Amino acid sequence: MSSFGFGLITAAVLAIATVGFTMQFAVTNVLNLAYGSVMINSAYVTYYLNIHHVTAWVALIGGVITGAVASWCLNRFIFTPFQRRNLAPITIVIVALGVDLVGTFGLQAIVGSSYVAFHQSAGNEYHFLGMILNGLQLIILAVCAAVLGLIHWLLKYTRLGKAMRATSANPNLARNSGVKTQFIISTTWLISGALCGLAGTVFAMNTGVFEATSAQLYIVLLLAAMFLGGPGEPYGAMLGALIIGLSTEISAAYINPQYKEVIAFVVLLGMLAFRPYGIFGSEKTL
């Protein structure tokens, strides 16, 4: 049962990350494989604030801002110009990989390769419902749940959120209705970038010790969650993250824990082979 608790944490962090990633895909139709590098850079910004005597949770704001700004720049200066050239989607993905290399290893060149950790206490342990979670994990859970709730509120109840959903469904019609789609797309990258920054920082907090390449393999879990729920579907992303997060941790209780991530891989490959539009998508959306 304790693995259920770990699963919840993993799912929560993964959900934040995946919702951001899938929003970027929904509005720009690009698999932003540079997402992991933005995550880890945001974590490091938080870390540097943290070691300069800012408490971790306040320093988090720095990470969130970093993620937002970096993602916005990524769209403005890389993806949009390349997309204007009408290249095959695969080319943009290769560009994204290039950016990921620059972002991750540029960071490593600057900060070195030693492991670091936040100055924060793990808090007390709490036992309930068979789960053992420490204070830090509970806060992570709470923050993630709150942010997911915020996103839900944004998408469903605000004018901006509806404009975002309209733009990703039918950009031409949105423009006809008076929506400034350019602005909406930029804002989407800003918001999803903030999620990316948050996810990166919380991921680093949860992992304990981290370094520049720690987030490189996270993209696999992310892709699995996204394709499970359906590319471009934020609610699908949340569901996918929940399933992947829980199943990887719970499986660790039954099989050799080293292999727990294999489930994510198998799910991803299975979805790509049989149902690439995910649980919530349909053939037409692809």
Added chain:
Amino acid sequence: MATGLSAGYDGRAIVSGIDIEALPGKVASIVGPNGSGKSTLLKSLVGVVKVLEGQVKIDETTVTNTAPEEIAKLGIGYVPQIDDVFPPLSVRENLEIGGYLLPRRDVEASIEAVLESFPRLKGMMTRKAGKLSGGERKMLAMGRVLMLSPSVLVLDEPTANLAPLVATQLLEEYIRGFADAGSTVLLVEQRAKAALRISNWTYVLGGGRIVLSGEPKDLEENPLFVESFLGGAAPTR
């Protein structure tokens, strides 16, 4: 109103030498065989297709090649032939996006007004637009546009894919109704006879140019009219 208009994709003109006019309280229709450029013409009026030559004016304002977002602000409502709603959004949300440019407090009132015109939509406010039937979808598409109470309505083949009865109702009740209420209506239609029935003035397009134009009753008696549809009247340049 368009004068000397030429428009097309990638620099190649699909329609040229177009002069058309639409007046308040009246329905102007554009008919013609497939491939004559009707859709392209309409799209060039609302900023979706590039105008290569000529001008488009609303009253005295020149709006040639204005971006679609601005067109909406000028009181022009455009209903495309396909992709006319936001499928993953609910009916209510579709209408709300239609009212994007309205001040927050007026949106509800506008929705009420639209529902007056299309009472069938009242019971489906939470249904996703992608799940509506053809007729309901078209009503929603028009409702979206009506949210801004546009003075000009531009409709691209509104009855495409609709069953004949629904189509007739759409044209005769709703579309004619908008004109009678004072709006300017410009529509492109494939069902030429039905369009004639509700129009004050009709343009016949063929091979990218205006072949005939006039009042419906005059056109119906013109033998060239039927010819232009069932083949033969496409002019050679």
Added chain:
Amino acid sequence: MPTAYAFYLTTILVYGAVDSMACLALNYEFGFAGVSNFGFIIFQAAGAYAAAILSMPRAATANGGFQQYVLGWNLPWPLPWIGAAIVGGVVALPFVFLVGKRLRGDFAAVGLLVSAVLLNELVKDYVPFLNGAAGVSIVPAPFQSKWDPQGLGYQFAYGGVAIVLTIAVYYLLRRVTESPYGRSLRAMRDNDIVADSLGKNLRKQRAGVLVLGGALAALSGAILVGFISLWAPGAWGYAETIVLFAAIIVGGAGNHKGAILGAILVPLAFEEITRFIPPVANPTLIPALQWVAIGLLIILFLWFRPNGILPERRRLLSTGPALNTVEVVPDDGDSDALIKLGNVDQLNFRELLHLDNTVNDNRVILSTTGLSKSFNGVTVVSDVSIEIHQGKLTGMIGPNGAGKSTTLAMLAGTLRGSSGTIFYDGEDITSMPSFKRAQAGLVRTFQLASEFKKLTVLENLVSAIPKQSGDSFTGSLRGKRFWGSEDKANIERAEEVLEGFGLSQYADTYAGGLSGGQRRLVEIMRALLAEPKVLLLDEPMAGVHPNLAHKIGDQLTKMCESGMTILMVEHELSIMDAFCDPVIVLAEGMVLATGTMAELRKRPEVVEAYLVG
């Protein structure tokens, strides 16, 4: 020469050869066939491991049994290398499910990338298989019992063998890609849906490409492991594939020499440059900067010079005197009006299109019963039953949204129907895939631009010709001596058609550079050369000047007189009038009426459908 430099030189030779071979293989997959194998490193690793465990002695007894691995058959050279290549090819097979289906290119690529990560993790974690994270070491070098692998002479010989093998791979791949098979691969790369509609078996082609690429990648791995004697998961992270992609992008995708150049400039140069940089305090700084440089190379080259330093070369096929190849044609709307069709009336369609054996007997050659199609609950085509008679030019008309294009797509196999059956030439083809239908003579064209952009006009035409002996992997291997004269005859036939339609001067121009009307003609010519028995034309006159349209119509009539059957979906009713008999009218997804235009005009329901509501 000081010994240190000499040894260094041997290292360069081996690494240069290995990297070149890997890049040649990846370029074959990505640059020529359009298969984005983001998991390429898997295959090189498979080869290295295979060569290792085939040549090493049994794990339990070797060197005190400190390693765990499977096999250990202690085979002498060259068996481990041959085994490695076979393993590489076999490992490729399961991945065909990712690239064979119509999955978006970037999604499939991501699937391959993820597979590389997964396999790396699994090998790391499951120690008994390949010794886990520590990897296999003390891999025997070929002939090490006879000659000292540490000796300079041995190492030079090793380098020499590696280079010879790489050169052999170069010539092998060149033989494959400069053949009709290679042409089909490039067509698949440029527009896979169209290639499929012309009879190319995409799954088989992609499988073949992955298998050959995998085998060659594995060979490169085997050569490397024999030299450095060890191989561990750290050596084959997914990022290694990115380095190779960068190499190809820099060197030139679609160009074999470009692949080799890229291999020398990127993986090789990058590794070697670091030897000359003085050590810095932070040991990970240099490798990190290397990765940053790779990333920047990718971005900058894709922005400024996406075709690489040595771009893909144009293949000049024309057999006539050298023409001034026209590069980009100015797209002037009026030029289409002036297109003269040349000596088209002299074209003997019966001969050119191999219609000689068809008898014009007016039998029903294509028919459907109860054909329907629904998308998401919306019925687009409903209970359509039609009969197409051999030798007739049948038209299909109807208002927008009537289901014409959908019906045509179902006939061609592009779309699977929701219900109903389709019969062609006496056979039930309802579940036959589209490429097989094309091979059986049921060929379609597309409404939107569908030329193979990076193939010349002549290549576009010749690629459609069926039953080319050089259009298979084995056929390509047998070389020009095998398929050369047949190909020459095919080219001449294509040139004849090209001349007939008045476009000879564009024979060696890239098809992507022509005007709209010219591209339309190329598509029609290409469809003809596919030797269709039944040709399905999807709005062939769309956007074509009426003069040209009528000229094309004349030719279509001639083709039907020569024994072909044509079903044409069109809007231009004057075309229907002049050329089509009978005409099928569709409205709202159902067949409304059939007859000649004159008859249809008299039918009130047809007039209603077109004019009324």
